Amino acid sequence: MAISVNGTDIPIPDDPRVSLLDLLRERAHLTGTKVGCNQGACGACTVLVDGERVLSCLTLAVQADGRTVTTIEGLGDGATLHPLQQAFIDHDGFQCGYCTPGQICAAVAMLRELQGGVPSYVTADLAGPGAPTAEEIRERMSGNLCRCGAHNGIVEAILQVAKEQAA
Amino acid sequence: MIPFTFARATSPEDALGLAALEGHRLLGGGTNLVDLMRKGVEHPVTLVDVTALSSDISETAQGGLLIGGATRNTALAAHPLVRTRYPVLSRAILAGASAQIRNMATVAGNILQRSRCAYFNDPAASRCNKRLPGSGCDAREGLNRYHAILGGSASCISAHPSDMCVALVALDAQVHLLGLAGARTVPLAEFYRLPGETPQIETVMAPGEIITAIELPPLPVAARSAYRKVRDRASYAFALVSVAACASVQDGVLTELRLAFGGIAPKPWRALRAEQALLGGPVTRDAVFAAMDLELAEAAPLAGNAFKLELARRTAFAVLADLTGETA
Numbered sequence A: 001m002a003i004s005v006n007g008t009d010i011p012i013p014d015d016p017r018v019s020l021l022d023l024l025r026e027r028a029h030l031t032g033t034k035v036g037c038n039q040g041a042c043g044a045c046t047v048l049v050d051g052e053r054v055l056s057c058l059t060l061a062v063q064a065d066g067r068t069v070t071t072i073e074g075l076g077d078g079a080t081l082h083p084l085q086q087a088f089i090d091h092d093g094f095q096c097g098y099c100t101p102g103q104i105c106a107a108v109a110m111l112r113e114l115q116g117g118v119p120s121y122v123t124a125d126l127a128g129p130g131a132p133t134a135e136e137i138r139e140r141m142s143g144n145l146c147r148c149g150a151h152n153g154i155v156e157a158i159l160q161v162a163k164e165q166a167a
Numbered sequence B: 001m002i003p004f005t006f007a008r009a010t011s012p013e014d015a016l017g018l019a020a021l022e023g024h025r026l027l028g029g030g031t032n033l034v035d036l037m038r039k040g041v042e043h044p045v046t047l048v049d050v051t052a053l054s055s056d057i058s059e060t061a062q063g064g065l066l067i068g069g070a071t072r073n074t075a076l077a078a079h080p081l082v083r084t085r086y087p088v089l090s091r092a093i094l095a096g097a098s099a100q101i102r103n104m105a106t107v108a109g110n111i112l113q114r115s116r117c118a119y120f121n122d123p124a125a126s127r128c129n130k131r132l133p134g135s136g137c138d139a140r141e142g143l144n145r146y147h148a149i150l151g152g153s154a155s156c157i158s159a160h161p162s163d164m165c166v167a168l169v170a171l172d173a174q175v176h177l178l179g180l181a182g183a184r185t186v187p188l189a190e191f192y193r194l195p196g197e198t199p200q201i202e203t204v205m206a207p208g209e210i211i212t213a214i215e216l217p218p219l220p221v222a223a224r225s226a227y228r229k230v231r232d233r234a235s236y237a238f239a240l241v242s243v244a245a246c247a248s249v250q251d252g253v254l255t256e257l258r259l260a261f262g263g264i265a266p267k268p269w270r271a272l273r274a275e276q277a278l279l280g281g282p283v284t285r286d287a288v289f290a291a292m293d294l295e296l297a298e299a300a301p302l303a304g305n306a307f308k309l310e311l312a313r314r315t316a317f318a319v320l321a322d323l324t325g326e327t328a
Helices: A018-028 A083-090 A100-115 A134-140 A151-166 B014-020 B032-039 B073-077 B082-084 B087-096 B098-105 B107-111 B164-170 B272-278 B285-295 B306-322
Strands: A004-005 A010-011 A044-050 A052-055 A068-070 B005-008 B025-026 B046-049 B055-059 B066-067 B174-179 B183-186 B210-216 B225-230 B241-250 B255-264
Touching: A004 A018, A018 A044, A044 A100, A052 B098, A083 A100, A083 A151, A083 B005, A083 B241, A100 A134, A100 A151, A100 B073, A134 A151, B014 B025, B014 B210, B025 B032, B032 B255, B055 B073, B055 B082, B066 B082, B073 B082, B073 B087, B073 B098, B073 B107, B073 B210, B073 B272, B087 B164, B087 B241, B107 B210, B164 B225, B164 B255, B164 B306, B174 B306, B225 B306, B241 B306, B255 B272, B255 B306, B272 B285
Parallel strands: A004 A068, B005 B046, B025 B046
Antiparallel strands: A004 A010, A044 A052, A044 A068, B055 B066, B066 B210, B174 B183, B174 B210, B225 B241, B241 B255
């Protein structure tokens, strides 16, 4: 009965009311993942469960039993930043930074979805692969709100990493 | 959130036994139910996690698709056969929620999701007949921009929030149910109840019944289909009006048509009257508007949502014109 969080096993809480978000912040003391709306409307709490982006505020910790969770703290190796972290800095993809961990975790999974051929509402040809365009990135990142309005920098940062990955 | 216990179902029979117990609720992705519990709208004694039940998508002997109830929304939208044979379903799912929520949410959970009416979701300060029968409805005189213009009643005007279900009802999807009395199949078009005097009863499911799967019939016309969602922002918002359509045109006239609407009724609204009126004729603005007037004849718009009459007419024409190549 444990969740592997960034490579460390965290025991499942006895109380099933504990959300994955609260488990990460209050019990694993990984406070990079942020509490925004706590009702699935803002994306600030986005983490990766078995590599897929989910909202940790609406995930009960007990539902993640036996799964692998990656948070913003687990993306870099401690010495070097993940390419998306560096790109957010280079493109001013934030002001206050509160939504940033959720934005970056969402972007990591989003690029994998795009490369894996998962379509979006704006993908013109459902049968074909999606392309990393600004329009696609805006649609695919719409679950992550930024109240500072840093979206232009966020899109530029993700576009740059998408191009580097494709190269 | 009030305390509850947590259980896991590993088979449909397992889920069935647990679902029939007092105060037990089935848990899929939790994207709606967990939120409602936190708000104090839902208070189950026990949550039964059913995400380990079937999430298979397979072809039926008739050439349709059988979709396990625990299939995640993303997996269904991205499935190659859905994308090529039922593109309206992929588009509708992808129009809903955010990628994170679609990764979590299950197909059965999407069908059984509850109202996003602000008053239903506010037990502390609002009256709602769906949440507390007999308490009144604050939406009628309140903020009803997102509410129904068709199919509502004096007791409730909540609109069904799903995009996926609008496509499913256009595709004649069947809901596979399993109960203590056995298995049965109900067309999704007959699965939801209109609110009438009992808005708290939303479906024809018997107590303890569970959704095991959704079945799509083979439907060649669905290869030419579209979903368009009109909302207050470009993405990640509920529909004001949405349209799902499948159409086939020969010699300038509609030979096959499926038309359904979201955002305007307490259930995904199949527009059979409009379909009948349009079949055999061309897709012109006048024809679509006249057909929509028949469909909307019993509409009862309120102060905040009367715009949906015109929006529904125009969106229907735009979608059908795009789909059939008409430009008039």
